[in-house]
Amino acid sequence: MSSKGIPDDMLVCRCEEITADEIRQAIREGARDVTGVKRRVRAGMGLCQGRICEKFVQQILCQELHMGLVQTGRSTARPPVRPVPFGELARGCGNDL
Amino acid sequence: MILEKDVVVIGAGPAGLAASIEAAKAGAGVLLVDLNLKAGGQLFKQIHKFFGSRAHYSGTRGYDIGRKLVREAESLKVDVWLQSTAVGVFPGNKVGIERILDGGVKKLYTVHGKAVIIATGASENAVCFKGWTRPGVMGAGAAQTMVNVNHVRPGKKIVMLGSGNVGLIVSYQLMQAGCDVLALVEAAPKIGGYAVHAAKISRAGVPIITSHTIVEALGDEKGTVRGAVIAKVDSHFQPISGTERTIECDTIAIAAGLRPVVDLTRLMNCASVFEPVFGGFIPLHNTDMETSVKGIYVAGDSTGVEEASVAMEEGRIAGTAAAQSLGYLSAAEAGKTKKLLWERVNSLRSGPFGERRLTAEKNLLEHFREEIREPQPEIMIGGLAHGAD
Ligand SMILES: Cc1cc2nc3c(=O)[nH]c(=O)nc-3n(C[C@H](O)[C@H](O)[C@H](O)COP(=O)(O)OP(=O)(O)OC[C@H]3O[C@@H](n4cnc5c(N)ncnc54)[C@H](O)[C@@H]3O)c2cc1C
Numbered sequence: 043m044s045s046k047g048i049p050d051d052m053l054v055c056r057c058e059e060i061t062a063d064e065i066r067q068a069i070r071e072g073a074r075d076v077t078g079v080k081r082r083v084r085a086g087m088g089l090c091q092g093r094i095c096e097k098f099v100q101q102i103l104c105q106e107l108h109m110g111l112v113q114t115g116r117s118t119a120r121p122p123v124r125p126v127p128f129g130e131l132a133r134g135c136g137n138d139l
Numbered sequence: 140m141i142l143e144k145d146v147v148v149i150g151a152g153p154a155g156l157a158a159s160i161e162a163a164k165a166g167a168g169v170l171l172v173d174l175n176l177k178a179g180g181q182l183f184k185q186i187h188k189f190f191g192s193r194a195h196y197s198g199t200r201g202y203d204i205g206r207k208l209v210r211e212a213e214s215l216k217v218d219v220w221l222q223s224t225a226v227g228v229f230p231g232n233k234v235g236i237e238r239i240l241d242g243g244v245k246k247l248y249t250v251h252g253k254a255v256i257i258a259t260g261a262s263e264n265a266v267c268f269k270g271w272t273r274p275g276v277m278g279a280g281a282a283q284t285m286v287n288v289n290h291v292r293p294g295k296k297i298v299m300l301g302s303g304n305v306g307l308i309v310s311y312q313l314m315q316a317g318c319d320v321l322a323l324v325e326a327a328p329k330i331g332g333y334a335v336h337a338a339k340i341s342r343a344g345v346p347i348i349t350s351h352t353i354v355e356a357l358g359d360e361k362g363t364v365r366g367a368v369i370a371k372v373d374s375h376f377q378p379i380s381g382t383e384r385t386i387e388c389d390t391i392a393i394a395a396g397l398r399p400v401v402d403l404t405r406l407m408n409c410a411s412v413f414e415p416v417f418g419g420f421i422p423l424h425n426t427d428m429e430t431s432v433k434g435i436y437v438a439g440d441s442t443g444v445e446e447a448s449v450a451m452e453e454g455r456i457a458g459t460a461a462a463q464s465l466g467y468l469s470a471a472e473a474g475k476t477k478k479l480l481w482e483r484v485n486s487l488r489s490g491p492f493g494e495r496r497l498t499a500e501k502n503l504l505e506h507f508r509e510e511i512r513e514p515q516p517e518i519m520i521g522g523l524a525h526g527a528d
Contacts, residue, residue, distance in 0.1 A: 136248045
């Protein structure tokens with residue numbers, strides 16, 4: 043990664059279309075870890091649940107706040123870990139068939 | 140009504156298959172689920188002959204190893220659900236599974252496993268350069284799946300980033316599939332993978348450009364890739380401005396390493412650590428491959444990115460331990476098997492890379508013992524002995 047870091051206009055979270063600049067803005071507003079960034083700007087809240095961008099968000103946090111990677115934390119995992127359509131949940135459990 | 144199984148195994152790569160085989164051999168009822176159409180995990184993409192030792196099928200092609208394991212699992216009456224994704228693991232070892240049935244109907248199931256073995260493998264790392272989200276930029280593993288599994292070329296003119304074994308092998312396989320690999324770009328000053336694989340690429344006339352990185356993916360009027368801008372990097376891997384040049388291509392494949400898929404163990408709050416040697420955050424486990432949550436086991440790349448050979452041995456350990464915990468094997472029987480398997484894992488972790496993994500594994504086991512709980516009394520072995528140096 044460049045020492046200047048990920049350029050501001052770079053798309054970092056492609057699911058929610060969040061740029062590096064928006065992530066830096068979230069940090070200026072007080073985000074101190076991956077979860078803080080996610081709450082403010084939705085990075086990592088899309089279809090892939092941060093599988094791709096979490097590493098980049100961590101990188102930006104490390105650079106902006108001079109912190110270690112482990113301190114940036116990880117966002118809370120929630121079920122379902124892969125996307126499931128609502129209709130399927132409504133249809134109920136296949137066990138009962 | 141919740142379905143009941145002795146052992147639920149998530150992921151049918153070499154680790155999950157080996158785990159299922161061991162548990163079923165001991166007499167346990169096993170359900171093995173995988174989201175793909177076929178069992179075998181990464182093995183089905185590997186058309187090359189494997190490296191490693193004879194005991195681990197070196198010289199055999201990955202898909203042949205996969206087929207052999209699948210046949211063995213089937214003959215032991217392992218229940219295999221394909222196109223079935225574990226979407227959650229919940230307290231009390233309940234596994235939520237989304238299964239695609241005949242006719243394409245999707246259904247959700249809950250299966251209670253007295254033991255659950257998570258063997259979900261690894262996913263590819265992305266690299267963030269200008270234009271990285273353009274169509275035509277993809278993981279090397281994705282490109283490999285396209286040519287070797289789906290028989291579709293990802294593009295005609297390819298630039299590969301990363302010269303580890305994955306970058307080297309996939310470049311060669313793309314060439315075998317009829318693609319032009321224009322260059323292999325590597326940020327480090329020297330090639331990362333094995334010399335044999337690099338030689339195949341070089342002999343075919345593909346330049347391996349070290350100390351360089353991709354700084355931009357250029358797009359055509361539709362936005363899809365039409366070129367890669369590469370630049371020389373300094374000793375801190377920073378691109379040096381003024382050294383940029385463009386390689387015209389329609390596909391950029393990225394082989395920048397893999398990291399463990401740990402979403403299910405995170406969901407279960409299994410204690411985890413960050414271990415760069417193993418590719419990132421991984422769940423802690425003991426010599427039974429059991430996590431901090433009793434009854435939840437892990438194996439393979441999802442507990443540290445290594446090789447199929449290690450994944451199989453770890454799977455066998457987890458399968459044996461799970462069968463033991465359910466009373467299908469005595470402590471003495473299981474202990475003997477696990478000791479042997481650990482010796483095999485240790486022997487695989489040799490050479491400069493292997494030794495780093497051996498040390499890292501030892502630290503992880505130590506950490507587990509200190510922070511989580513004492514090991515099962517019956518084993519420990521050689522370099523990995525609990526408590527000993
Ligand atoms: C190009 C390349 C070349 C390689 N060459 C060699 C070699 O020569 N020798 C060697 O020993 N190793 C080699 N390897 C490494 C080897 O392929 C892996 O280490 C091995 O496949 C890991 O096995 P695994 O079972 O842990 O994971 P995988 O093989 O990745 O299997 C995991 C499975 O879990 C499934 N899964 C994941 N999440 C879920 C879920 N939620 N629900 C249901 N299913 C899920 C996936 O679909 C997948 O099928 C190579 C790898 C690559 C990429």
